[in-house]
Amino acid sequence: MLKSVPLPFDCSGIQLDRSRGLASQLYQALRERILDGRLPGDTRLPASRELAELLGISRNTVGRAFDQLYAEGYVRTRVGDGSYVAPLALHAPPAPKVTAGPLLSAALQRVQAQHLRVPPSGAPRAFRVGVPAVDLFPFATWSRLQARFWRKPTPARLGYGDPAGDAQLRELVAAYLRNSRGLHCDPAQIVITCGAQQAISLCAQLLVDVGARVAIENPGYRAAGHAFAAAGAQLCGVPVDSDGLDTQALARLQDCRLVYVTPSHQYPSGVTLSLPRRLELLEWAERTDGWIIEDDYDGEYRYHGTPLAPLAALDRQGRVLYVGTFCKITFPALRLGYLVLPPGLAAVFAQRRALDMRNSEIGTQVVMAEFIAAGHFQRHIRRMRLAARSRRDALLRDWPTNIPGCGALPSVDAGLHLCVRVESVQREAELVAAAASVGVEVTPLSGYWLDDSATPADQRAGLVLGFAAVPEAQIAEALRLLRGVWL
């Protein structure tokens, strides 16, 4: 087991103007470095005397800056062991910008303009979003299947494989979707991907022309928006209400023929797209000769009521591209998902994928196929659904009802997260920072909106809480800590 070593403190580049308040400048410089990831969580702060000497200022000044950071939750102390940067639920910092050279392509600049941030990594913590109960994965079974495959793989499987994915796995995915979603498709319509994200990215690469308008839910899954924008799309945010994506607002968009939706469990609001809206959406695609990308990222998790048929199962015109993933039922690092495509599109999607990566690693595909064929997958889905429901209950049961500025928790019938409204973005920032100061991850809802949203800033505020990543005891402990800093 590796022992965790405190990260070194780097204060290079801190310039203080002696004609202005030094403590507040130092506070701001450190805060900025914490927020943009230059001072990551668990970085040990130097002793105030040491930093004062380094910067040529008084120890009191440093103390005042540290106090402010401590009060706002950016820094925490470990008894007898100094002060550390709090592990905030910040996404990893964006890559440094490439600025030199006259030949920066438009494609490069589009990616750079996105300010992409990767999701938080490391061991799951309460209340990380997008992570299922990874602690329940049957690793013994998986490693047995892996060992069996690698002991004597058939030579035919060791060359370049089918870029659309392993044939047996595609057949099993088709059977699974038929039985679990009422979605009838031919295995030839399926392309295996590295998770839902690659499936969305392939859609962006192949369906978006530079300058084309793409409709996305607002608030919504930002990484999908980034994939479309990186392909040159002009993003059009469509509001979401209690019935899901507002199809009338979509219909009012001129020259838009592609929409990305999360109908079974809108991300992040958690609402389900109603049946009338589903039918309107299909009708819109037919009328505009457009495409619908249906992201069913967490469709296995339904706790109450029967799920509505996916758009892909209702589609009679070949207008829906259905995205599924194994990563929310196993663990995100598995990187395995799939696309179900209208018949005419499958071959070209596979060709595009061959250009990116030839084919996915064979071992994971074959083992997943065995895992499904032997019934482990269905058993694991049941286990994961039960666990997520019980973890949801633990959160709902012990959630403090009197958090100033925070609305009531919604009822949660599906998925792995919930979303609660907060009165203002300022209050949202306070709650997030205070939670981080005690090592609890809560994700600000305001980060899920497009920057140019018409919705007033304070109406975008809220907290998104993933409830499945850690067991009930850790949820209870996290709520105890939150009570200490929020109430």
Ligand SMILES: Cc1ncc(COP(=O)(O)O)c(C=O)c1O
């Ligand atoms: C709405 C939505 N779609 C897709 C994904 C990506 O899933 P995957 O890990 O399979 O790429 C996520 C991940 O959190 C998500 O929230």
